[in-house]
Amino acid sequence: MARTTPTARWPDAVVSRVLDDTLSHDARVLGISGLQGTGKSTLAAQLIDAAAARGLRGAALSLDDLYLDRDARRALAARVHPLLATRGPPGTHEVALGLSVFDAVRTGTPVRLPRFDKLEDRRLPEAGWPWAERIDLLVFEGWCVGTPPEAPRCLIEPVNALERDEDPSGTWRRWCNAALGRDYPALWACIDRLLFLQPPGFEVVFDWRLQQEQALHSARPGGGGMNAAGIARFVQHFERVSRQALRTLPDHADQVVTLDAGRRILREA
Known part of the structure; x- marks a missing residue:
């Protein structure tokens, strides 16, 4: 029988099994990959709590915390393509910053963990980053963690209206794909174990992202945000x-948790 995964909490049994697998392989860095809205950050927080209960020091780093600031993305947009002003796609992260955190974890060196303020669209000043003296387990989560680039021939045809109307020459998608193949493998190589939270398809992302936006509206009434058209x-x-992740990560990840459209757990492998 499928088990419901509330957006606020994952079942303790699932958290325990993921942590057991991670620790049994002596992993220092656990990667969690999943499309938007799959519950990556929630699971990461629960894993850190579960690790603490076992006397281990855990910490979380999100791919989102490596975003380039708004001004840097605007410079990219002016130099390469206007769509690069939007944070998130490959090429809009400071990969070297993530690598410096991974290096510190490996060597046991104290490190500050970067944090990004999405409301202000800028990375917080380093003095405001949480300080970690020693990390036994770093949970690194992100929407495209572990995803390889596509073959150039796959980039010819647009996959949606945005690509068709705003990237008709393919400049943006080729640039992002090149960054994914050039810069990000160094990050993925630092991951000891990779967990993929697999949704039924990309089609659920709109609904899940809309739910997130509605929750943000409830938490900060009048604070702006996107409407349904903006989210679409x-x-x-x-x-x-995302579609490339769905094609490749089920066979590449060390663990896969399969979800249905209601975020119910269908299978763990």
Whole structure:
């Protein structure tokens, strides 16, 4: 029988099994990959709590915390393509910053963990980053973690209206795909174990992202945000790489948790 995974909490048994697998392989860095809305950050937080209960020091790093600041993305947009002003797709992260955190974890060196303020669209000043003296387990989560680039021939045809209308020459998607193949493998190589949270398809991302936006509205009434039309356009920035993740990660990841459209757990492998 399928088990419900509330957006606020994962079943303790699932958390325990993921942690057991991670520790049994002496992993220092656990990667969690999953499309938008799959519950990656929630699971990461629960894993850190579960690790603490076993006397281990855990910490989380999100791919989102490596975003380039708004000004840097605007410079990219002016130099390469206007769509690079939107944070999130490959090429809009500071990969070297993530690598410096992984290096510190490996060597046991104290490190500050970067944090990005999405409301202000900028990375927080380093003085405001949480300080970690020693990390036994780093949970690194992100929407495209572990995803390989596509073959050039796959980039010819647009996958949605955004690519068709705003990237008709393919400049943006080729640039992002090149960054994914050039810069990000160094990050993926630092991951000891990779968990993929597999949804039924990309089609659920809009609904899940809309739920997230509605929750943000409830938490900060009058704080702005995107309406349904804005979300529909926004998620198209991620469709191509998300579909590549769905094609490749089930066979590449060390663990896969399969979800249905209601975020119920269908299978663990």
